[in-house]
Amino acid sequence: MNGWTGNFLRVNLSSKSAKKEAYSEEFAKKWVGGRGFAVKILYDEVKPGTDPLGPDNKFIVALGPIAGIPAPNTGKAVVAAKSPLTGFYGDGNLGTRVSEQLRKAGYDALIVEGKADRPTMLYIEDDKVEFLPADEVWGNGTYATNDWIYGKYGKGAGVLNIGQGGENLNRYSVVRSLEGRAGGRPGMGAVMGSKLLKAVVVKGSRAIPQADPQGMKTLGHGDLKKVGQIDKESGWSIQGTTGVLSFCNEVAGLPVRNFRKTHHPDAWKLDGERLNNLRIATYGCPNCTMRCGITIHDHEGREAELDYENIGLLGSNLEIFDFPQVGSLNYLCDEYGIDTMSAGCTLSFYADAIDHGAVSGDFKFGDAERAKELLRMAAFRDGKLGNLLADGSRRMAREFGHGSEAYAMQVKGLEVAAYNCKFIPGQALAFGVAPIGAHHREAWIITFEIKFTTRESYGPEKAAKVIELQRIRGGMFESIVACRFPWIELGWGIENYPKYFNAVTGLNWTVDDFWKVGDRIYSMIKLNFLREFPNVTREADYPPAVWFDPANVDTEGPIAGKVLEVEKYDGLLQHYYDQRGYDKRGIPTKATLEKLDLSQEAAVAEKFAKLA
Amino acid sequence: MKIHVKMIGPLIYDVGFSEKDLEIPERTTAEMLMELISVSKQRPKIVTRNGKAVAPHEELAEGDRIAVSPIYSGG
Secondary structure, eight states: OOSSOOEEEEEETTTTEEEEEEOOHHHHHHHOSTHHHHHHHHHHHSOTTOOTTSTTSOEEEEOOTTTTSSSTTOOEEEEEEEOTTTSSEEEEEEEOTHHHHHHHHTOSEEEEESOOSSOEEEEEETTEEEEEEOTTTTTOOHHHHHHHHHHHHOTTSEEEEOOHHHHTTOTTBOEEOTTSOEEOTTTHHHHHHHTTEEEEEEEOOSOOOOSSHHHHHHHHHHHHHHHHHHHHHHTHHHHGGGGHHHHHHHTTOOOBTTTTBSOOTTGGGGSHHHHHHHOOEEEOOTTOSSOOEEEEEOTTSOEEEEOHHHHHHHTGGGTOOOHHHHHHHHHHHHHHTBOHHHHHHHHHHHHHHHHTTSSOOSOOTTOHHHHHHHHHHHHHTOHHHHHHHHTOHHHHHHHHOTTGGGGSOEETTEEOOSOOOTTOHHHHHHHHHOBTBSOSSSOOOHHHHHHHSOTTOOOHHHHHHHHHHHIIIIIIIIIIIOOSHHHHHHOOOTTHHHHHHHHHHOOOOOHHHHHHHHHHHHHHHHHHHHHHOTTOOGGGGOOOGGGGOGGGOOSSSTTTTOOOOHHHHHHHHHHHHHHHTBOTTSOBOHHHHHHTTOHHHHHHHTTTSOOO | OEEEEEEOTTHHHHHTOSEEEEEOOTTOBHHHHHHHTTOOTTSOEEEEETTEEOOTTOBOOTTOEEEEEEOOOOO
16 A cells, blocks of 8 residues: 555553554545544544543544655644543644654554553654653653653654643643644543553654655655745745734634624734744744744743734733733643643633623733633642633533523634634634534635625525535545645645645545545544434534624624624524535434445444434 | 725735825725735735725725735634
8 A cells, every 4th residue: 555554553551552453445545544544443443422531532643645744734643532622523633743753653543542550651663662651751841741752762753742731631731742833622632641641752764655755755845845935935934824813803803802802902912013023933843834833932031932823812812912921821831731722712711701790700801910820720720710720611601600601612612713703604604513613723714704705694605615615624634634724825726735645645536536535524523423412403513602692792893783693694504504415403414424435334323313 | 085004914024014094096996005005916815994805996985994914714
């Protein structure tokens, strides 16, 4: 088999055993890799009702056929497990040398089972697998842990690790790698922590099997230069993603004050131009052509990395319009290994709940020093409040009551990304139907919606755009495993990716071939959701209720007097279901599943809930 | 007439300013403004007026706030 190594590495931490498992070419073509592999393995191997933080959950690192091969932005890996935040399939991607090293070691995925009897570092070097004690760094943050690993194995090793957030089972703790960033927003760090797995270190020395290695080398290296040149000419990396903040502020799409407001006169203090003036370095993932991580000195003088999402959610959303302070909050999240986005939404929810009398407390919007303390409490589960904060906004709202769930900014338990959809119906749909919860990766249609459609529209064209982007972003990029940025930000043609895929596999796929794979993956996530929540209704695909609340309208600005309308949103949702071939609950029908070659998986799902 | 123009992201470095008031002739369209401030036609972009998209042929008005942004894909 070319392109794929044809092997998974299965490791059991309880028995300290490891085995190489071959998989078929048919499996490879059906699921491609990354998210496709992860969702299939978890569906087959983790029973519904399994405790996400128990030994029967499985932690997966999955790669795709172009992962780790030099070509534009291929240095990413997917991490996945049953999520302790949402209660069903969860995943994320992050930049890491593991993508190259695990493939060179001979594996396309790592499946971690069981639970270690002490803090453990899993060391993989080709056929060698070692279960090494990690007591020395248990309790340390991700920076110190990563440095400890580099000290032992050098900076060329692939590293994944967790901080105190993962150790203490914070439900939005992430997996970190200093070679890139963080991934696995729905608590993948906590799944590692529950297994006492502090870190994974990988070194590989073998060639990745490729149909046309010389052709791929020429193509990949040539395109790395071309995309790098496009980035240089366009100036994209000067600000990276941080220009998004000004755009969102202009069009009333910025999260401010737990999404109560959509723009703010002080937003300029957090814009990309100002960040660029404070910049001390930029960071990217392996094989990156357009570095999106910009570092500044934070309030305490440390080097802190920022991009749009964390500025939006730890900055404007908390009404903290001071870059060094936002840098400090981001640094703490990275050090503790907790998701900046869910952390920002959870803190903003807490301040809002206090404002609205749902709970008494001493945290106010704009209070950066208290926010730092709350992040520490969330990471360490310090006291009752720390425990609540560590569980995310939905669980906090259920505890507080008084209608506060309406303004817990989450869908299916996962906090929303930094786009205020108070009156952006298509993007609200994108959050609503994002299969793992309100993740920003699946579809981002705000520019399309504002430039090419009527903002007030709830028409089928918006549902179609969401599906188109889900297929590309959540389907193709997450299964071949590469970063989407060259395509969408620099206009690097989508047709280039099948070229890479074909050069390594020897197949002759076009972009259309990936759409079916993407649809299959989305349907599998839906079946996974259904098995866990057999009484699901379509309201699970609704965005936070506050976006429908007339009492929450803007009093001035581009969307003054407007909020989403429930009936119209429901109509837009139905357009999405109709185009997807889903039933009125948002679950794929039997006919849809059959078309996607998922009859066997459908039969398994029907043991738990009826399919239409 | 006077308008306010805000450039976003790398467009700032293309045109040499981040935001400023501009005196422009009556009946200036959005497209004409892009030429006036030297924004490349080849650069993919979205132009908004007071927070709403404006088409290239639309005439601008006194007091408009114009923002010119690259096409982003989120964070």
